[in-house]
Amino acid sequence: MNPQGERWTTDQVLALAPGEASRKAGGKLAAPEPWSETGADEAALWGQCKGSGKQPYRTVVDLNGPAFTCSCPSRKFPCKHALGLLLLWAGGGDRAVAAGEPASWAVEWLAGRRERAGRPAGAAPGGGAGSRAPAAPEAAERRAARRMQRIGAGAVELEQRLEDLLHSGLASAGRAGGGDSPPGGSGSAGGSWDETAARMVDAQAPGLAARVRELGSVVASGADWPARLLEECALLHLLDQAFLGLDRLPTPLAATVRSRVGLTTEAAELLTGPDAATVRDRWLVLAQQDSDDGKLLTRRIFLRGERTGRMALHLSFGGPHRPLDLALPPGLVLDADLAYYPGARPLRAALGERHAPAAPGPVPPGCGIDAALTAYGDALRDDPWLDSWPVVLTDVTPIPGRDGAGWQLADADGESALPLDPRCSGRASRWQLAAISGGAPVTVFGECGHRGFLPLTVWDPTPVSL
Amino acid sequence: MTSTTNIMPPTNITPTTNVTSSTSSTSSTSTPPAAASFGRVAPADWSALVSAALLGTERRTPPVAMRPGQGSAAALLDAAAVSTVRRRAALRPAPAGERPAPAPADPRPPLPPAARRRLSLLLADRGGAGGSSRRGTAPDLTELLPQWLAAADGYGYRAPEALLPELLDAARARTDLRSAALALAGPRALWLARLNDAWKFALRGIGGPAGFPLGDDPEGVRQQWEEGLFAERVALLTALRRHDPPAGLALLATTWSTERAEDRLMFLDSLREDLSAADEPFLERALSDRSRNVRATAAEFLSTLPGSAFAARMAERAHTCIGPDRTSGTTRISVEAPHECDAAMQRDGVAPKPPSGRGERSWWLGQLVEATPLDSWRERFADRAPAAIVALPVADDWRTELHDAWCRAAVRQQSADWARALLGAPGAPPQAAEVSPAGSSRDLTKLLAVLPGDERARWVAEFIAAHGLSDAFRMLGVCAVPWAEPLGRAVVDALDIARDAGSYPWSFSGVMGLAERCLDPAAADRLDMLTAVTDEPEGASPGSGGYWSEAFQRLVGTLRLRATMRAELTPPPAAPVPAGESARRTP
Known part of the structure; x- marks a missing residue:
């Protein structure tokens, strides 16, 4: 048994899995057979897993974090071996994973981690950047100024592109075939959206580039694409203009514009820099969602402060x-410091010091549909580029779409409803929502925006990721 | 991305109409600050902006105000940006559509947490593993799902709601899972299935007509029977028949003569489960049906009713063909196959035309014997027991034909005595050839299934001990799970022998797979010693030792996993057995 740390539930472990395939692979390894030299102490697990090769893989899990290391070559994080070991342990296998002293091969990594944990949070990763900046402040400033110039030039070029489009009409963009230039026809009408996006990458404005790429996917995509294209063009135009007039904007809004354009802030700077301002609260994990675009795995963890709301x-x-470094299954409460990235409507935050191990939390209180739309509207006043705002909805009933009508979440009064975001076409998640509700009201967390509501977690009353 | 019109018709989202919510009206009547700092543009109608943008400013001047020095395209973008943010900030809820009726309550207890997670893992593994012959050492979770479902159903648990979609998908993909999966999924799954066309199958009653709602109202049943869709009618008839067989028959009789031939056949088939002497008059009439298939099915059913007039007619015909012959001193069986298939025989379901390659007289004889009550032979052969009759020599090479027909009769009439006699002793050296001689169409597996469970397992165990595994696969398939002890040991010993013989384990992959699912988990400890890589015997296939070790590891791993799964499925706390029973019957 673990003397102090409570044993995790299998749900907690499964929530760490970066995908369905990993859950499956990990589940297969959650049996004693492939494992040897397993052990656990109050804060770590270790074991050797027999793989296809001669040498078994050595897997170590630091339960404070959690953090994982494994000698396997997988780019999944945590890898199936770490998941399998955790599942084996969580499944109650005292026999399988006995308490003991860490194996020699596990000690080094664990010791390294525990030593780093002793230092102020964020110091380790930020150390390099922090020490570089003061070394050559003038050079850094010059670099930054040059980048601002480049982005400015990119914004001007993009403005021209948008005005050209409006000049000749969106209909011509539709006829040109969705912006992707056909083979041999490239270069016509000022180039495709992909080309423009590439120009924005050259201009060191990844935020602009991403929005431009989105435009390409809107063209000729469904019934009302001209309206959606105009919306997105207009917001992109707004962003261009905002960047070009950055000096005249209030500081928080300027920060929003900078980050939207693609200028990043170092997390370490936020947590330990001279202007660092952290918020300590008991943060309830509302959702953890991974997306993989083939090159980059992005993990989004939504939190809400119990005290600050x-x-x-x-x-x-x-x-x-570069494995993902944080895994927080929904439902846990984390007593920790967060530092918000600057902006007119701060949402993104860096995780600083954690004051206590994560513990299971309650079903979060939420609001109704009117309040959710109001929250989004309020957020838009600060940041007009927001597509959605995270909200917890209480007492909403999913209404499955029938006969062409879309899915909805209906309010307790039964009269008003939010459509579900068409992007959650992942059939399983919508039907899971319906199954858990059974026609009765539920608590749902998700993103409420102009496309509708994108559900991420539903409570049954334990949190279920959608 | 979708436009805001998805949320509300444009008329309802214009900011000016929004006065209900103080906060939203603030955000809608005041220009968003971001937009304000980029120039004030008079609000313009959004659709006018879209059509201007579609046409292009070179063709039409957009309905927007231009700042000095600003082009019309830029002015249009300004106006569109303001309008977009305004509309987004002033979104109002849509009118709610019709809510689904609440799902019926499911009083069954929820699964224990560990079992719930196990189900999630088992379902997640669904449709994974490819068909490669080398399967590694990890258990094949997909194959364990059926027995897990059966065990969970047995305790009267209900499935976790969050897993219902996956459970329904699994049941849709695998018909062998359907009835157990739908039973566990319960009323909420049927509720879901009504909302999703992909799960319509669940409502068809294939999974369990027991779930079909039978009202107490005979008029309602009658109306449903007359107006329902075919599938609903089959489900209704099956459910009613289970509940009250004579009432089911009576319901069918009301419309029988007007049904289409295919439908008559299906309806008739739904009588199969609860046949009794009370059905005889109806079946007799069906012997004159217009459809040949209906006639044949009616004849088959009648032959399982030993006291029926039909059975007596068949016995009379068969007994004139077959009887004891004492002329040569010892008793043997003389056979004189029928010379014609007359109209009366045809009416009783005897097919006159043999399949190609069979003589018509032996074909007719086989059908007569198959439909003749087996008990009647005792009298015909001077009160001999079945084993003694089977042991009698048969004249003129009729032995295979006659025994094949008796085998079919034993299966049809579920006669354990005759099945036992026809199977004989499993260990006798020539048994394999004897029970299934060349030219025979005999199905040993079906005969075995007629025997009581423990006797069946014992017979197969002895068969394997004597003849090895090569012919045992299908026999093992009809043995009760987990395999009773003499059988489990016989299979393990035979696998061990096969390994020592030096062949590759995948020659036995079928039996291995069955063993993983069917061996008693308690056998795992005994099997442990087989997982070691042994020295390959001389002449063994190269590397076979390692592959066998791997196969045994998987076997042991799977057995341990099954034991774990079984331990996780603890009985529901404090639920008295009868309550669990009744809850299970009313899913």
């Missing part, structure tokens, strides 16, 4: 050689 979004990114 503030929403926060923690982003982490993983890639082939």
Whole structure:
């Protein structure tokens, strides 16, 4: 048994899995057979898993974090071995994972982690950046100024592109075939959206580039695409103009514009820099969602402070050689410091010091549909580029779409409803929502925006990720 | 991305009409600050902006105010941005559509947490593993789902709501899971299925007509029977028949003569489960049906009713063909196959035309014997027991034909005595050839299924001990799970012998797969020693030792996993058994 740390539930473990395939693979390894030299102490698990090769994989899990290391070559994080070991342990296998002293091969990594944990949070990753900046402040300033110039030039170019489009009409963009230039026909009408996006990447404005790429996917995509294209063009135009007039904007709005354009802020700077301002609260994990665009794995963790009531979004990114570094299953409460990224409507936050191990939390209180739309409207006043705002809805009833009508979440009064975001076409999640509701009201967390409501978690009353 | 019109018709989202919510009206009547700092543009009608944008400003001057020095395109973008943010900030709820009726309550207890997670894992693994012959050492979770479902159903648990969609998808993909999956899923799954066309199958009653709602109102049943769709009618008839067989028959009789031939056949088939002497008059009439298939099915049913007039007619015909012959001193069976298939025989379901390659007289004889009550032979052969009759020599090479027909009769009439006699002793050296001689169409597996469970397992165990595994696969398939002890040991020993013989384990992958699912988990400890890689015997296939070790590891792993799964499925707390029973019957 673990003397102090409570054993995790299998649900908690499964929530760490970066995908369905990992859940499955991990589940298969949640049996004693492939494992040897397993053990656990109050804060860690370790074991050797027999794989296809001669050498078994060595897997170590630090339960404070949690953090994982494994000698397997998987780019999944946590890998199936770590999941399997956790599942084996969570499944109650005292026999399978006995208490003991860490194996020699596990000690080093664990010791390294515990030593780092002893330091002020954020110091380790930020150390490099922080020490570089003061070394050559003038050079850094010059670099920054040059980048602002480049982005400015990109914004001007993009403005021209948008005005050209409006000049010749959106209909011509539709006829040109969705913006992707056909083979041989490239270069016509000022180039495709992809080309323009590439120009924005060259201008070091990834935020603009992403929006431009989106435009390409709107063209000729469904009935009312001209209206949607005009909306997105107009908001992009708004962003261009905002950046070009950055000096005249209030500081928070300027920060929003900078981040929307693609200028990033170092998390370490937020947590430990001279202007660091952290918020300590008991943060309830509302959702954890992963998306993989093939190159980059993005994990979004939504939190809400019990005391402050503030929403926060923690982003982490993983890639082939960069595993995701944080896993927080919905339902846990985290006593921790958060530092919000600057902006007129702060949402994204960096995680600082954690004051206590995560513990299971309650079903969160929420609001109705009117209040949810109001929250989104309020947020838009600060940041007009927001597509949605996270809200917890209480007592809403899912209404499955029938006969062409879309899915809805109906309010307790039964009269008003929010349509579900068409993007949640992942059939399973909508039907899970309906199944858990059974026609009765439920608590749902999700993103409320102009496309509708995108449900992420529903409570049954334990949180179920959708 | 979708326009805001999805949320509300444009007329309802114009900011000016929004006065109900103080907060939203603030955000809608005051220009958003971001937009304000980029120039004030008079609000313009959104659809006018869209049509201007579609046409292009070079063709039409947009209905927007231009700042000095600003082009019309930029002015149009300004106006569109303001309008977009305004409309988004002033979104109002849509009118709610019709809510689904609440799902009926499911009083069954929820699964224990560990079992719930297990189900989630089992379902997640669905449709995974490819068809590769080398399966590694990890258990095949997909194959364990059926027995897990059966065990959970047995305790009267209900499925976790969050897993219902996956459970329904699994039941849709695999018919063998359907009835157990739908039973566990319960009323809420049927509620869901009514909302999703992909799950319509669940309502068809295939999974369990027991779930079909039978009202107490005979008039309602009658109306449903007369107006329902075909599938609903089959479900209704099956349910009623289970509940009250004579009432089911009476219902069918009301419309029988007006049904289409295919439908008559299906309806007739739904009588199969609860046949009794009370059905005889109806079946007799069906022997004159216009459809040949209906006639044949009616004859088949009648032959399972030993006291029926039909059975007596068949016995009379068969007994004139077959009887004891004592002329040569010892008793043997003489056979004189029928010379014609007359109209009366045809009316009783004897098919006159044999399949190609069979003589018509032996074809007719086989049908007569198959439909003749087996008990009648005792009298015909001077009160001999079945085993003694089977042991009698048969004249003129009729032995295979006659025994095949008796085998079919034993299966049809579910006669354990005759099945036992026809199967004989499993260990006798020539048994494999003897019970299934060349030219025979005999199905041993079906005969085995007629025997009581423990006897069946014992017979198969002895068969395997004597003849090995090569012919045992289908026999094992009809044995009760988990395999009773002599059988489990016989299979393990035979696998061990097969390994020592040096072949590759995938020659036995069918039996291995069955063993993983069917061996008693308690056998795992005994099997542990087989997982070691042994020295390959001389002449063994290269590398076979390692593959066998892997196969045994998987076997042991699967058995342990099954034991764990079984332990996780603890009985529901404090639920008295009868309550669980009744809850299970009313899913």
